[in-house]
Amino acid sequence: xxxxxxxxxxxxxxxxxxxxxxxxxxxxxxxxxxxxxxxxxxxxxxxxxxxxxxxxxxxxxxxxxxxxxxxxxxxxxxxxxxxxxxxxxxxxxxxxxxxxxxxxxxxxxxxxxx
Amino acid sequence: xxxxxxxxxxxxxxxxxxxxxxxxxxxxxxxxxxxxxxxxxxxxxxxxxxxxxxxxxxxxxxxxxxxxxxxxxxxxxxxxxxxxxxxxxxxxxxxxxxxxxxxxxxxxxxxxxxxxxxxxxxxxxxxxxxxxxxxxxxxxxxxxxxxxxxxxxxxxxxxxxxxxxxxxxxxxxxxxxxxxxxxxxxxxxxxxxxxxxxxxxxxxxxxxxxxxxxxxxxxxxxxxxxxxxxxxxxxxxxxxxxxxxxxxxxxxxxxxxxxxxxxxxxxxxxxxxxxxxxxxxxxxxxxxxxxxxxxxxxxxxxxxxxxxxxxxxxx
Numbered sequence: 001x002x003x004x005x006x007x008x009x010x011x012x013x014x015x016x017x018x019x020x021x022x023x024x025x026x027x028x029x030x031x032x033x034x035x036x037x038x039x040x041x042x043x044x045x046x047x048x049x050x051x052x053x054x055x056x057x058x059x060x061x062x063x064x065x066x067x068x069x070x071x072x073x074x075x076x077x078x079x080x081x082x083x084x085x086x087x088x089x090x091x092x093x094x095x096x097x098x099x100x101x102x103x104x105x106x107x108x109x110x111x112x113x114x
Numbered sequence: 115x116x117x118x119x120x121x122x123x124x125x126x127x128x129x130x131x132x133x134x135x136x137x138x139x140x141x142x143x144x145x146x147x148x149x150x151x152x153x154x155x156x157x158x159x160x161x162x163x164x165x166x167x168x169x170x171x172x173x174x175x176x177x178x179x180x181x182x183x184x185x186x187x188x189x190x191x192x193x194x195x196x197x198x199x200x201x202x203x204x205x206x207x208x209x210x211x212x213x214x215x216x217x218x219x220x221x222x223x224x225x226x227x228x229x230x231x232x233x234x235x236x237x238x239x240x241x242x243x244x245x246x247x248x249x250x251x252x253x254x255x256x257x258x259x260x261x262x263x264x265x266x267x268x269x270x271x272x273x274x275x276x277x278x279x280x281x282x283x284x285x286x287x288x289x290x291x292x293x294x295x296x297x298x299x300x301x302x303x304x305x306x307x308x309x310x311x312x313x314x315x316x317x318x319x320x321x322x323x324x325x326x327x328x329x330x331x332x333x334x335x336x337x338x339x340x341x342x343x344x345x346x347x348x349x350x351x352x353x354x355x356x357x358x359x360x361x362x363x364x365x366x367x368x369x370x371x372x373x374x375x376x377x378x379x380x381x382x383x384x385x386x387x388x389x390x391x392x393x394x395x396x397x398x399x400x401x402x403x404x405x406x407x408x409x410x411x412x413x414x415x416x417x418x419x420x421x422x423x424x425x426x427x428x429x
Contacts, residue, residue: 008320010328045329056332058320058350083352085320088237089330111163 001078003031008085011030014042028059029072031082046084056087116429122199124153125163126271130279132394135369138384141392142206145280146365146380147272150372152194155188157400158270161294164267165256166200166404171213180205182253184243186236186291187216188401189258193377194223197373205253207243209235211426215405235319237333259292259334261401268298268387276396277306287383290314290350291377293338299398300346313347315382316374318352351385352376355423359411362403366412374411374423 002022007015013040015021022040023029034041046057051072053059059066060083066074076082118124128151137144149157169175179206183193190206198206204225208217211232220227228246230239240259247255258264272295276283286303288295293314300312320332337343348412355374361384362377376399383397403412408420409426 027221041227054329056329060352063354066350067344068347068349086329087334088235088320106244 001026003076003078004081005031005035006081006083011042011084011085014045014061015039021082027072027076028061028074028082031076032072057068058085058087059083060085069083118198121153121387122163122196125159125210126152127275128152130276131368131370133365133370134381135368136364137385137390137395139392142378142387142390143394144383145283145394145396146370146372146376147276147396147398148370148372148387149280149398149400153161153190154192154223156192156402157295157398158185158188158192158272159195160192160265160267161258161261161292162189163218163245164263165258165261166193166196166202167254168261168263168266169254172201175202177201178203180248180253181323182243182250182252183258184230184236184239185205186239187212187220187405191219191223192224193256195307196219197225199304205246207239208247209239211235213405213426214408215253219405220243240333258294260340262337262340264292264294265298265301265341266391267307268295269302269404270298272398273299277303280394280396281394282394283307283310284388285311285313285381285382285386285395287313287315287386288395288397289379289398290316293335293341293343295398295400297337297341297343297346302310306344311386312346313382313386314350315353315379316350317358317378318354323384338429349386352402353381356420357381359416359419359423362411365399370399372399373401373403373406374409 001091003025004020005023011109015038023031023034025034028056035104049084061074062080106111126149130145130147133146134143152159163301177357178201181197181202183190193312194204205228206220206225207228207230209230209232210313217227232241233296284301290296296312296314303310358378361375361381365380379397383395387395409422
């Protein structure tokens with residue numbers, strides 16, 4: 001059964017620039033493994049060395065975040081859409097090309113003393 | 115009626131209203147907490163007051179010291195109101211793609227707006243504020259995404275209010291921005307009744323982040339990480355702009371004029387309601403609709419409004 005996978009911009013280079021790709025699989029894990037065979041290097045961006053989802057990646061099956069539905073074991077059915085998205089600051093709107101990471105770490109700033 | 119000594123005393127204790135007429139399941143009640151009733155117009159009044167007063171208590175704020183914050187609007191507006199009453203000048207780093215009313219309200223309360231490119235969204239505003247904070251150590255940057263007073267305001271206010279007004283709650287649904295509401299109120303509710311399920315609703319923001327160079331440039335709020343948000347949540351779902359606007363309009367059927375993020379959260383609450391046998395789903399309407407009139411959310415053609423919403427920050 002074909003499954004549609006929506007790729008974020010940052011991963012499209014691994015799939016020849018495609019916004020969406022077709023693959024197969026009945027779980028998120030299978031889908032990501034099959035994707036890796038079709039597009040070497042792609043799933044390596046999504047899964048870390050321990051087989052866990054990258055900290056700054058969210059994967060959704062029909063818009064439900066798979067971290068809360070069984071992660072790699074989450075069932076994927078025919079006609080389901082799998083979306084891979086980067087995690088961004090809440091309330092974030094569209095971010096266009098040209099965005100670059102600043103020098104300041106986003107998590108090392110706490111309440112400042114005057 | 116009660117007489118109040120200060121507008122700040124009006125923050126919190128917002129009403130909870132039954133809107134089960136919008137429930138897809140007759141065995142599931144839908145209740146909405148109207149955060150637009152806060153004096154600054156949004157749920158963010160709570161954290162603005164809590165962050166500033168906590169900083170005062172800890173001796174981190176001098177009288178008259180300049181405050182800095184990055185905000186997509188509501189936190190800035192809440193802080194501007196509180197800062198005005200307490201005598202702190204405020205600078206707000208604001209993405210340019212927010213509704214005109216958000217900018218105007220900041221001006222009403224005397225805040226200085228520092229523009230951040232709309233194309234960079236909240237990520238850009240956060241980074242700009244951090245750079246400014248590094249350049250100006252004399253300013254106090256309370257950093258809502260990492261400040262523990264943010265979830266504490268909900269742990270001490272929003273959560274207990276919901277528990278007081280609706281002890282039969284089975285599901286809690288709120289928008290995910292800083293994660294303060296979900297961590298604080300959701301955490302409180304689960305302490306009272308571990309069976310309560312907590313659902314986060316988010317806009318498809320990451321879909322539009324075209325300029326991200328690699329995934330390591332991503333961002334998860336420190337509040338979410340520090341408080342093990344992943345263990346707390348039972349589900350997280352994206353609601354897209356079209357559905358958000360459709361449900362924002364549906365809210366007017368029950369007399370509620372709320373912001374576009376409230377429509378998204380209602381859409382999520384309706385999906386939860388449809389998926390369970392029975393229960394009481396409480397969701398948070400973060401603000402009123404006033405600040406979004408200029409977007410045509412209720413009055414213009416849905417296709418046009420959807421396109422506009424895709425390039426606008428409304429959470």
